[in-house]
Amino acid sequence: MxxxxxxxxxxxxxxxxxxxxxxxxxxxxxxxxxxxxxxxxxxxxxxxxxxxxxxxxxxxxxxxELLRSGTIGPPVWRGERQFFMRRTPDEEHAVLYTVDPGGSERALIDPMRLDPSGLTTLDSWQPDKEGRRLAYQISVGGDEESKLHVLDVATGEVVEGPIDRCRYSPIAWLPGGEAFYYVRRLPPGEVPEGEEQFHRRVYLHRVGASAEDDDVLIFGEGLEKTNYYGVSVSRDGRWLTISASRGTAPRNDLWVADLSACDPERPELVTVQQDVDAQTSLSFGRDGRLYVFTDRDAPRARVCVTDPAQPGYEHWRDLIPEDPEAVLSDFAILDDLDRPVMLVGWTRHAISEITVHDLVTGERIGEVPTPGLGTIGGIVEHPDGGHEAWFGYTDNTTPPSIQRYDARTGETTLWAASPGAVxxxxxxxxxxxxxxxxxxxxxxxxxxxxxxxxxxxxxxxxxxxxxxxxxxxxxxxxxxxxxxxxxxxxxxxxxxxxxxxxxxxxxxxxxxxxxxxxxxxxxxxxxxxxxxxxxxxxxxxxxxxxxxxxxxxxxxxxxxxxxxxxxxxxxxxxxxxxxxxxxxxxxxxxxxxxxxxxxxxxxxxxxxxxxxxxxxxxxxxxxxxxxxxxxxxxxxxxxxxxxxxxxxxxxxxxxxxxxxxxxxxxxxxxxxxxxxxxxxxxxxxxxx
Structure with missing residues (x-):
């Protein structure tokens, strides 16, 4: 040349x-x-x-041709409904489906129906706790500037939106589907020029109310401009968790509030950790215990337990201690068993595995069969309890699939394969x-x-x-x-x-x-x-x-x-x-x-x-x-x-x-x- x-x-x-x-x-x-x-x-x-x-x-x-395998996502249950993503061989984007209480499946959000040009993407979605409403976020042309909408799941009717400035916003529904916590940036006119992508806040929003005039500021005022916030509400609606991290820092501050003892518009936040060089998240068990996922004093991560009323570090007790070689990635709880268990996901030199532990003592009592030496994409449990878990699986020659584990039999079976044969x-x-x-x-x-x-x-x-x-x-x-x-x-x-x-x-x-x-x-x-x-x-x-x-x-x-x-x-x-x-x-x-x-x-x-x-x-x-x-x-x-x-x-x-x-x-x-x-x-x- x-x-x-x-x-x-x-x-x-x-x-x-x-x-x-x-x-x-x-x-x-x-x-x-x-x-x-x-x-x-x-x-x-x-x-x-x-x-x-x-x-x-x-x-x-x-x-x-190889992409004609399509894709399949894990199931999410809310109330009597199931939600999941699937892309068939000829589709440009994955479609969000719901399975109604009677078992019939229907498309809920199809990006190509929203915009036949293919430029609209479904960025995220979150059904309410009863499965009656769904908050979803879409953006156009790759700009990732998510706009938030809410639809009625039964009718498919959009009941609210768009609400802008919601990029990377979690949605934390309160029981009843009438209100949720979310994260939104301040309006451009209220921040210095050039900082429009920052200055996030946590708000409480009531469906049907004006996002501009009626949202209640919950958290974030006066803190670091580049903070990202996480917000979640426990399945029973009692516990609110808010996390804050400066940009993409591998550390976060963490607070919790008991919503049964305070007004959701003025949650009384208790500090779990602050100014600590570690990442921590909380999960509230149906057994009344608080499960703490953390890399504090454990670079490969561990799971601790405590009483939700005493969430501070000094009360944590190891349930699943740090492994000297494998990295703990996630966990799920299966409690509809004579002996409730915790499934624990690990990556050992980047290869995934799942072990089974006694939920009370943390004792390892088995492992979950997996299809091969590959990657497991999260473990999903039913929010109302059960004996089953679902997880995504893929490896270098296997298109994504969803596997089902039954803790009663100890067996793993294929729950859903990618829809295209290649x-x-x-x-x-x-x-x-x-x-x-x-x-x-x-x-x-x-x-x-x-x-x-x-x-x-x-x-x-x-x-x-x-x-x-x-x-x-x-x-x-x-x-x-x-x-x-x-x-x-x-x-x-x-x-x-x-x-x-x-x-x-x-x-x-x-x-x-x-x-x-x-x-x-x-x-x-x-x-x-x-x-x-x-x-x-x-x-x-x-x-x-x-x-x-x-x-x-x-x-x-x-x-x-x-x-x-x-x-x-x-x-x-x-x-x-x-x-x-x-x-x-x-x-x-x-x-x-x-x-x-x-x-x-x-x-x-x-x-x-x-x-x-x-x-x-x-x-x-x-x-x-x-x-x-x-x-x-x-x-x-x-x-x-x-x-x-x-x-x-x-x-x-x-x-x-x-x-x-x-x-x-x-x-x-x-x-x-x-x-x-x-x-x-x-x-x-x-x-x-």
């Missing part, structure tokens, strides 16, 4: 002096999407992409262990065709942040790549949650370089063991994973042949100024603090692009409606790399409109995945 004719991008003499360090920013003008120069540059980049990206129709066809290729999955630069053992899943030998084109994927674990799961993209002869590796890096909260903290703030070192070491292990070569190795990551591969390509451009960098953070000096960036300084640090600026400046990918370096072929994929990570990160980095690139490997930008950071229509997901695989195939040598 010859060097592409990149669209001209002016380099301005913009220089900031931060804590005595000169920080150039020649492409700051690209931060303004409404600037005519930015629009012209983006249009030229789109034209360049269309001319330079060799799209492979077979990838698109196969990804679409022929899944045979693959081998191996979990390998390698050592990072500092000697730390790190694990990696390596997925390949059975019997494949010799170096092969390989994609290395990683994330490494926010305590999020990389666990096995059905992926049409991975299966398509492996079926075509490639290898797909998923590194379980520090910064994730695979080994508990200590593992997370070993890859955040001042320790962020550990994540990049773990990733480089994964690449070197794949090369050293003959799986691939630098010329056949591509890397891929999105969001925080986009930061990961951005740092990888600037730190070790010699190690990688191709990069797909999706919805990335790349300017780590100014990231707090855009999107939800200010909520992430608890993970990365703030450029306003001298010591933390030094951490960020040491790896910020945009600031480490150097002229005359042979960089890997790179495809940036970003989404113009992304309100979490602004696409300006990729725009600026793309311009910088196109200017600096000394090799003939292309630097391309895929800038997509009317989609955002999260959910999107299936067809748009297919197009994106096919383009990414096509690019990686061309630059790692994967044949047709």
């Amino acid at each position: 010859t060097r592409l004719p990149y669209p001209p991008a002016r380099r301005d003499e913009v220089l900031d002096n931060l804590h005595g360090t000169a920080v150039p920013d020649p492409y700051r003008w690209l931060e303004d999407p409404d600037d005519p120069a930015t629009k012209e540059w983006l249009a030229a980049q789109s034209a360049l992409l269309d001319s330079a990206l060799r799209r492979r129709p077979k990838f698109k066809e196969r990804i679409a 022929e899944v290729p045979a693959v081998d999955t191996e979990q390998v262990v390698y050592r990072s630069a500092d000697g730390t053992e790190v694990r990696m899943l390596v997925i390949s065709r059975p019997g494949a030998e010799g170096p092969r084109p390989t994609i290395l994927y990683g994330y490494g942040g926010f305590g999020i674990s990389m666990t096995p799961g059905y992926s049409a993209s991975i299966l398509t790549w492996v079926e075509a002869g490639g290898v797909y590796a998923i590194a379980q890096l520090r910064g994730g949650g695979e080994e508990g909260e200590q593992w997370h903290r070993a890859g955040m703030l001042a320790n962020k370089q550990n994540v990049f070192d773990d990733f480089h070491a994964a690449a070197e292990h794949l090369i050293a063991t003959g799986v691939t070569t630098p010329e056949m190795l591509g890397i891929s990551g999105g969001s925080n994973g986009g930061l990961l591969v951005g740092a990888a390509l600037t730190q070790r451009p010699d190690l990688y042949a191709a990069v797909v960098c999706s919805a990335p953070l790349l300017d780590m000096i100014r990231y707090e100024k855009f999107g939800l960036g200010a909520t992430w300084n608890v993970e990365y640090g703030s450029a306003e603090v001298p010591e933390e600026f030094a951490w960020l400046h040491a790896y910020s990918p945009y600031h480490h692009v150097r002229e005359g370096v042979a960089y890997p072929a790179t495809l940036f994929s970003v989404f113009q409606s992304d309100t979490r990570v602004h696409p300006l990160h990729a725009w600026k980095m793309c311009a910088a790399l196109q200017h600096a690139q000394s090799a003939d490997r292309p630097i391309l930008l895929r800038n997509e409109t009317e989609v955002g950071h999260g959910a999107r229509a299936v067809s748009k997901s297919v197009d994106l995945a096919a383009d990414q695989l096509s690019f990686l195939a061309d630059h790692t040598g994967l044949g047709e």
Whole structure:
């Protein structure tokens, strides 16, 4: 290939002096999407992409075919009704269904009926405690600006909404379905300019009343602007729980109120924990006990019990103690038994398992059979008690299914499979262990065709942040790549949650370089063991994973042949100024603090692009409606790399409109995945 004719991008003499360090920013003008120069540059980049990206129709066809498996979600019971999500093979979005008391099933919310364009997504939903009303939130065009509605479940009639500014709001219904607690941002006119995404409050809302005039402020006034709030009401309606966390911090403050002893409009909150470096949540059992899920003094988490009237730490007693190896993920209580039990979900090196414990003593008395070595997506119990539990299951070759466990028989059976029948290729999955630069053992899943030998084109994927674990799961993209002869590796890096909260903290703030070192070491292990070569190795990551591969390509451009960098953070000096960036300084640090600026400046990918370096072929994929990570990160980095690139490997930008950071229509997901695989195939040598 010859060097592409990149669209001209002016380099301005913009220089900031931060804590005595000169920080150039020649492409700051690209931060303004409404600037005519930015629009012209983006249009030229789109034209360049269309001319330079060799799209492979077979990838698109196969990804679409494998996604015809559809999806199925776990059941939720309220009163005599059941609710669940399902996407059939030909649907663009999953549909929310209800099963009426007589057993008849019907669609309750279909995003495509709301908006045939496919741009509307169902962000969340919560039925009331009796199953008569349902609060749901929708957004349009990927902006995730959820608007809240309430409908009558029996008739399907919308009885309220829209209520705006409800992004990421939990809904906590009071008994009777006439009122709920929820979280809403203050109006834009009441907050400083540029802070419209923050300043949340907890309110009590009565159905039919004016959200603007009649909502009762419950909590949040005068607290940290970036706080997120959780709110829940126990099944019997007695106990209100409110939690607060600064941005995405791995810690929270927690309060509880006895609504039977106070006015719901003026709950008398009792502190459970405050200013403690730990995450804790509460569950009120039907047996009158309070169950405490916490990583306080237990980085791999534990379950404690106490009296709800004495919720403080000093009264906690271990029921399920911390495991030295497995991370406790969730639990469910089955109490319609002669010997009530607690089902406890764990991940052991990112592989899920469920154990059975005596509810009174915590003694382990068995385990729940699971379909294989995969991922369990939460354990669901009936809120009114019972002997059954349901959990989602998937692995690298198994589309999502819902399994049912019967504690009376000890058996697990398939409750609901994904609705589409697809022929899944045979693959081998191996979990390998390698050592990072500092000697730390790190694990990696390596997925390949059975019997494949010799170096092969390989994609290395990683994330490494926010305590999020990389666990096995059905992926049409991975299966398509492996079926075509490639290898797909998923590194379980520090910064994730695979080994508990200590593992997370070993890859955040001042320790962020550990994540990049773990990733480089994964690449070197794949090369050293003959799986691939630098010329056949591509890397891929999105969001925080986009930061990961951005740092990888600037730190070790010699190690990688191709990069797909999706919805990335790349300017780590100014990231707090855009999107939800200010909520992430608890993970990365703030450029306003001298010591933390030094951490960020040491790896910020945009600031480490150097002229005359042979960089890997790179495809940036970003989404113009992304309100979490602004696409300006990729725009600026793309311009910088196109200017600096000394090799003939292309630097391309895929800038997509009317989609955002999260959910999107299936067809748009297919197009994106096919383009990414096509690019990686061309630059790692994967044949047709």
